[in-house]
Amino acid sequence: MSTRALEWIIERLLFLCAALSVLTTAGIILVLAVETFEFLREVSVVEFLTGTEWTPLFANQRFGVLPLVVGTMLVSAIAMAVALPMGLLAAIYLSEYAPSAVRRIIKPVLEILAGVPTVVYGYFALTFVTPLLQQFLPSLSGFNALSPGLVMGLMILPLVSSLSEDAMRAVPRGLREGSYALGATRMQTALKVVVPAAFSGITAAFILAVSRAVGETMIVAIAAGQQPRLTSNPFVPIETMTAYIVQVSLGDTPQGTIEYRTIFAVGMLLFLMTFGLNLISTWLREKFREEYA
Amino acid sequence: MRKYGDLLFQIASMVTLVVALAALATLVYDIVSDGAGRLSLTFLTTFPSRKAEEAGVYHALMGTIWVIGLTAALALPIGVAAAIYLEEYGTRSRIARFIELNIANLAAVPSIIYGLLGLGLFVRLMGMGQSVMAGASTLALLALPVVILSTREALRTVPSSIREGSYALGATKWQTIWHQVLPMALPGVLTGLILALSRAIGETAPLITIGALTYIPFAPDSVWSKFTVLPIQVFNWVSRPQAEFHTNAAAAILVLLALLLSMNAVAIIVRDRYQRQERA
Numbered sequence: 001m002s003t004r005a006l007e008w009i010i011e012r013l014l015f016l017c018a019a020l021s022v023l024t025t026a027g028i029i030l031v032l033a034v035e036t037f038e039f040l041r042e043v044s045v046v047e048f049l050t051g052t053e054w055t056p057l058f059a060n061q062r063f064g065v066l067p068l069v070v071g072t073m074l075v076s077a078i079a080m081a082v083a084l085p086m087g088l089l090a091a092i093y094l095s096e097y098a099p100s101a102v103r104r105i106i107k108p109v110l111e112i113l114a115g116v117p118t119v120v121y122g123y124f125a126l127t128f129v130t131p132l133l134q135q136f137l138p139s140l141s142g143f144n145a146l147s148p149g150l151v152m153g154l155m156i157l158p159l160v161s162s163l164s165e166d167a168m169r170a171v172p173r174g175l176r177e178g179s180y181a182l183g184a185t186r187m188q189t190a191l192k193v194v195v196p197a198a199f200s201g202i203t204a205a206f207i208l209a210v211s212r213a214v215g216e217t218m219i220v221a222i223a224a225g226q227q228p229r230l231t232s233n234p235f236v237p238i239e240t241m242t243a244y245i246v247q248v249s250l251g252d253t254p255q256g257t258i259e260y261r262t263i264f265a266v267g268m269l270l271f272l273m274t275f276g277l278n279l280i281s282t283w284l285r286e287k288f289r290e291e292y293a
Numbered sequence: 294m295r296k297y298g299d300l301l302f303q304i305a306s307m308v309t310l311v312v313a314l315a316a317l318a319t320l321v322y323d324i325v326s327d328g329a330g331r332l333s334l335t336f337l338t339t340f341p342s343r344k345a346e347e348a349g350v351y352h353a354l355m356g357t358i359w360v361i362g363l364t365a366a367l368a369l370p371i372g373v374a375a376a377i378y379l380e381e382y383g384t385r386s387r388i389a390r391f392i393e394l395n396i397a398n399l400a401a402v403p404s405i406i407y408g409l410l411g412l413g414l415f416v417r418l419m420g421m422g423q424s425v426m427a428g429a430s431t432l433a434l435l436a437l438p439v440v441i442l443s444t445r446e447a448l449r450t451v452p453s454s455i456r457e458g459s460y461a462l463g464a465t466k467w468q469t470i471w472h473q474v475l476p477m478a479l480p481g482v483l484t485g486l487i488l489a490l491s492r493a494i495g496e497t498a499p500l501i502t503i504g505a506l507t508y509i510p511f512a513p514d515s516v517w518s519k520f521t522v523l524p525i526q527v528f529n530w531v532s533r534p535q536a537e538f539h540t541n542a543a544a545a546i547l548v549l550l551a552l553l554l555s556m557n558a559v560a561i562i563v564r565d566r567y568q569r570q571e572r573a
Contacts, residue, residue, distance in 0.1 A: 031413030117495025215403025
């Protein structure tokens, strides 16, 4: 075979491997769409999206996904209430205050925090954080939204802090120097010059963190319970979309039944939510890059 | 007054970091104090049991090694090939740009969604069943974006003079990549692969979703065997009400963390040796 033909074949093969990622996305959408379509032939879209009871595994089946969505949002909100302020403060400290020696120690430790398997965080939430909280909050039940939410916030914190720090470090030095020259303190410079200048980059980090919280599975599957209920009370057991998928996967639900299809319908909703958030985050990051390119 | 405000703010930021680090220390301390007493050679070499004190993790440890080994075998060649295409061939084309955007988006898709893909595609459509092969294929898809991104970075560090020198001697594009560029980028590629695998090794949700079993009294003997992995075993034990099983879960977590740490140590050694070679 001539060298030129071989080169041509190799390039095609490499292209196929790169195109596999597009096929993966297509595969995800197709697999979810086919089963969701079958599901929606038996349950109307309106009932699925606006129903307030989710009991597909009981004799009296109801397919209102709202309790799962609200449960997901409740845990994610608690997680963000921890990760957002702490992550931003940590990022400001690392970017504006910390001497480089301190940063060299803290950044790898934060990376460890991000690399701990989520099942380990689940164990921590259930066997340590919940009993600890129960000493102060006697009404807290063994499974609840509060404890996994707090632990999830801890898990997401490194993501928020490292992406926000990257955004702040990308702000040109000249802006800071101008601010100091006008007599501003470091705090004033950080809060009134650097953070606003890096705003779209920081927002992109926050949105990516929300997407991570919404899709997080094991912490909530272990520590939040399996009771889909429409509540904003963080002290009682709830169920998230991801935890429901795990619950059904653990049982032996036969393929082709409506119970089996529910996990794909819930998965579709989860995919659309996180995909939308990811797109907004990517768009914001691009915008931020343009501002200082 | 403004000075005090600045100082307070700095203290608040530092306290935040200390709280985060203290939480990490508490987590490690909690798991070590719960599980260390249960660790023994017997724990590593026995099968699960209905009695907590007789149960071990041999099957799960073997399952993890099988699945991660196969994941590496699948993700490495495909990921490297994709990265070479994007970095060396198609950098300017519109298709390459589209693929890049797509990879960035895939990296942020929740892992449980990959599990649903694996269930629909590998387990059902391709008929792999709940085998090591189906699990590893799912995890390979999950690991691919990380492998591709890190390989691209490694390729970018190879100076263009190396490529030009090779072309000047009459080598074709692929000869240049295979004989010059890839060997130079290899340590960076391997570090990226190990980091991707150390994320995959802790994945639980996608494997539960494809139907990996939670109770299995044997270790896999081929890629078509049914399997379970360490994180699933941890989940199974922690979901039981009895405290003795929680102790088992903590001990299994320690085994998992030990695996993770040794993989990261390998990555650091590879990177370190590479940097020394660079300087020499």
